[in-house]
Amino acid sequence: MTREELKALVRTVPDFPARGIQFRDVTTLVAHPQGLASTIELLAALAPSCTAAVAGIEARGFIFGAALAARLGLGFIPVRKAGKLPVPTIGADYALEYAEARIEIDPTLVAPGQRVLLVDDLIATGGTALAAAGLLHQAGALCDHALFVIDLPDLGGADLLREAGVAATSLIEFAGH
Numbered sequence: 001m002t003r004e005e006l007k008a009l010v011r012t013v014p015d016f017p018a019r020g021i022q023f024r025d026v027t028t029l030v031a032h033p034q035g036l037a038s039t040i041e042l043l044a045a046l047a048p049s050c051t052a053a054v055a056g057i058e059a060r061g062f063i064f065g066a067a068l069a070a071r072l073g074l075g076f077i078p079v080r081k082a083g084k085l086p087v088p089t090i091g092a093d094y095a096l097e098y099a100e101a102r103i104e105i106d107p108t109l110v111a112p113g114q115r116v117l118l119v120d121d122l123i124a125t126g127g128t129a130l131a132a133a134g135l136l137h138q139a140g141a142l143c144d145h146a147l148f149v150i151d152l153p154d155l156g157g158a159d160l161l162r163e164a165g166v167a168a169t170s171l172i173e174f175a176g177h
Helices: 003-009 033-046 060-072 127-138 157-163
Strands: 011-014 022-025 053-057 075-081 090-095 100-105 115-123 142-151 167-173
Touching: 003 033, 003 167, 033 060, 033 142, 033 167, 053 060, 053 127, 060 075, 060 115, 075 127, 090 127, 100 127, 115 127, 115 157, 127 142, 127 157, 142 157, 157 167
Parallel strands: 053 075, 053 115, 115 142, 142 167
Antiparallel strands: 011 022, 075 100, 090 100
């Protein structure tokens, strides 16, 4: 499938989670067998060849990240919401559009100097992705690439990642919020 065909599979939900927001819902893309398979193939084609592991951000980043890791024959590192991992973790607080949150990783899953590709379904303001990349760096990884299914370029998150030294690439873009 083409990127435009994939874009057509993403459902837009108006006024969620707040009035004026156009929520880009990837569950309709994930539920479409050919759409999901094509998304993973397109992401795999963009993955740097030196990638040693894939990290996915909870929750929808788990879907794309784990599938991509399996497709590439690599391990998967979950970037979890606070309090979800049963082992000692390192964490980072970050700002969302409407609140603050915390993510954590198990640092023992990262080998020093390991090249880790960060994956999520969508990049908006970039807060979560910047926090995740920072955690991976703190754990000793080299995380200089991130892949997203969707970019909302008007919110500037991909540009912030690039300014932080992480190449950010997406399959499709939507204007606005």
